[in-house]
Amino acid sequence: MTTASPSVHAARTSPFATLGEAIRREAWLVGLLGLVGLLLIFTRIINPNYGAGGIQGLAISVLPLALATVAQTIVVISGGIDLSVASMMALTNVVAATQMLGRSDEVGVGVAIGAIILGLVIGAINGVVVVITRVADIIVTLAMSFVWAGFALWIAQAPIRSPHPWLADLVNGAVGSEWIPKSFVVLAVAVAVVWIPLRRSRAGLALYAVGSNQLAAFRSGVSVGRTKVMAYALTGLFAGMGGVALTAITGQGAPLPGGFTLASIAAAVLGGVSLAGGRGGVVGPILAVVILSLIQTDMTFLRLNSNLATVVQGAILISVVMLGSLTQLRRARA
Amino acid sequence: MTAQAAARRSSPIMTTVVRILRDQPLIPLLVLLVVLVAAFALLNPRADFSGYLAAQMRTAIPLAILAGCQTLVMLTGGIDLSVAATASMAGFVAASLYSGPDSLVIVIVVALGFAALVGAVNGIGVGIFRVHPLIMTLGMGLVILGAANAWQLLTVRTRSGVPPELRWLGSASATDATFLPVSLLVFIPLAIVIIIGLRRTGYGRLLYAIGDNPVAARLSGVKAWQVLLGLYVISAVLAAIAGFLVSGLTNVASVTLVNPRLLPSVAAAVIGGTSIFGGRGGFSGTIVGALILTVADSLLSSLGFPEAVRQILFGSIIVVVSGFHARLTVAA
Numbered sequence: 283m284t285t286a287s288p289s290v291h292a293a294r295t296s297p298f299a300t301l302g303e304a305i306r307r308e309a310w311l312v313g314l315l316g317l318v319g320l321l322l323i324f325t326r327i328i329n330p331n332y333g334a335g336g337i338q339g340l341a342i343s344v345l346p347l348a349l350a351t352v353a354q355t356i357v358v359i360s361g362g363i364d365l366s367v368a369s370m371m372a373l374t375n376v377v378a379a380t381q382m383l384g385r386s387d388e389v390g391v392g393v394a395i396g397a398i399i400l401g402l403v404i405g406a407i408n409g410v411v412v413v414i415t416r417v418a419d420i421i422v423t424l425a426m427s428f429v430w431a432g433f434a435l436w437i438a439q440a441p442i443r444s445p446h447p448w449l450a451d452l453v454n455g456a457v458g459s460e461w462i463p464k465s466f467v468v469l470a471v472a473v474a475v476v477w478i479p480l481r482r483s484r485a486g487l488a489l490y491a492v493g494s495n496q497l498a499a500f501r502s503g504v505s506v507g508r509t510k511v512m513a514y515a516l517t518g519l520f521a522g523m524g525g526v527a528l529t530a531i532t533g534q535g536a537p538l539p540g541g542f543t544l545a546s547i548a549a550a551v552l553g554g555v556s557l558a559g560g561r562g563g564v565v566g567p568i569l570a571v572v573i574l575s576l577i578q579t580d581m582t583f584l585r586l587n588s589n590l591a592t593v594v595q596g597a598i599l600i601s602v603v604m605l606g607s608l609t610q611l612r613r614a615r616a
Numbered sequence: 617m618t619a620q621a622a623a624r625r626s627s628p629i630m631t632t633v634v635r636i637l638r639d640q641p642l643i644p645l646l647v648l649l650v651v652l653v654a655a656f657a658l659l660n661p662r663a664d665f666s667g668y669l670a671a672q673m674r675t676a677i678p679l680a681i682l683a684g685c686q687t688l689v690m691l692t693g694g695i696d697l698s699v700a701a702t703a704s705m706a707g708f709v710a711a712s713l714y715s716g717p718d719s720l721v722i723v724i725v726v727a728l729g730f731a732a733l734v735g736a737v738n739g740i741g742v743g744i745f746r747v748h749p750l751i752m753t754l755g756m757g758l759v760i761l762g763a764a765n766a767w768q769l770l771t772v773r774t775r776s777g778v779p780p781e782l783r784w785l786g787s788a789s790a791t792d793a794t795f796l797p798v799s800l801l802v803f804i805p806l807a808i809v810i811i812i813g814l815r816r817t818g819y820g821r822l823l824y825a826i827g828d829n830p831v832a833a834r835l836s837g838v839k840a841w842q843v844l845l846g847l848y849v850i851s852a853v854l855a856a857i858a859g860f861l862v863s864g865l866t867n868v869a870s871v872t873l874v875n876p877r878l879l880p881s882v883a884a885a886v887i888g889g890t891s892i893f894g895g896r897g898g899f900s901g902t903i904v905g906a907l908i909l910t911v912a913d914s915l916l917s918s919l920g921f922p923e924a925v926r927q928i929l930f931g932s933i934i935v936v937v938s939g940f941h942a943r944l945t946v947a948a
Contacts (some may be wrong), residue, residue: 415939417935420695425934426935429932547750547754548751548755591762592761592762593759593762596756596760597755603748
């Protein structure tokens, strides 16, 4: 309704008003950022030893889920959903671990890149199947999750140890100041290289258009099928990065998919992405992953039953989404 | 349009066949089921066939009940991802509270009560607060899992074992006709109630109405939140019953017991012809879907395929069958 007004408004007023406008527009993001800050302060209070080391541990532990969440976010923005994210991560993780085993570091770099490209390819296959069969996204990706997990299990029947110092070095430790963990830099670079150019391109606009109204997008000349395949391919790309990150962090290839799929959906929704499609970005979901991880850390520091962390995560998910829909309902009535 | 074009091109017999397939999507599914069972019988000529049938039914019945939860919820355009956690919780609660045959009724009632509570919370979230069903039930699944884990640590597990009555119900067969598992005693009445409830009662029609066109349903005076609240309670209670059967079948009571059956339950409903977008489908197709998945899984393992290949084929079957369904309904 008022999409044009912020820019017109901003042009006439002071920079501070522009800032206020931006905060109002990105209220969800600002709220998440504030929550991260509060949680960090709280963590510091309950455990005075929590410092740069803690931040580095945090960055490493959130990296796989953060990449999975970015993957999920892209496809959800396009109006789909991908239940095979965890399976794709398991497959790329196993491929990377087995192919690097006993090879030199130079070959290893090639294998890592190959595994990420493999993610792109299997993601594109998901997209092609969705477009061709016209079956609901959730069903196709559910079925494909069995297929990709099956291939992972085919390659390795049991977890394979495959530690590579150069790969672990990419995520462990810090760059420059000890407060800037390498994992955060890796995540930021991955997102910046893929997401930012996309967001500013025609393809990115098509992604949001298809997500918010498929028919309208089609009538405005967007190729819906091609856009969907692109969205799934990018989801596969980030899932592939997540798989390689798992190889780097755990030093092994595990064929059984972890609980990344449902966690990534939860984090995407908490991060302000609408499951109906067409709304949200990738920064919010990443912050949501950090928040969920910090809550778990805090509960460990408080010596609370770790099972309660699961309850709290579920309760947060439900109450935040309820709050969101309540405000929407109120706005609709007003 | 596509159907008309096809009719013009092909012979009258083909047209009739296509129309029959479209109007009765259950027929090709039943044919597929019979082919799978026949394939097993041909490949394993020396196997105990009545024992095989009983084993397939015993495994398929809990899956069919869970898929029934999905069917009912999917008719309204939703999905229930909390059924596995609810079912595991119910089986676990029953096992941890059981202290002898006298306590059986109380134990079952308590477990069903917990399940109904879960369903009510789901229903309030989806019906009143309009939370997306996927998110609501996903979150509830986490809450139940965590709570059940905490319960597991709190209760001193002195007498935790699956009640023998449930074990009998889940895994025994009738003595004079061994191909009839006892769990049919639970399943047949349930199936009749669900099928008639969907076809003949006003409540069943409301489910289809809400899923088919929520706005039209609201304008004709349907109070969607009441329907959804009842629906999610029904779904959770059904899930608890499935949980009893699974823990009886496997003789295990664990808080993650039913989790591997969550995604197959969605797949069974979809294979059976229920649309995830709502308004289309039914329970009879779902039962056949659950049987197909169970039989296909056992066929693949009897052929000596490794777990990996079985998973790949399992996923492919879901894509192919549901793609086939989508084609048929698009033609209509």
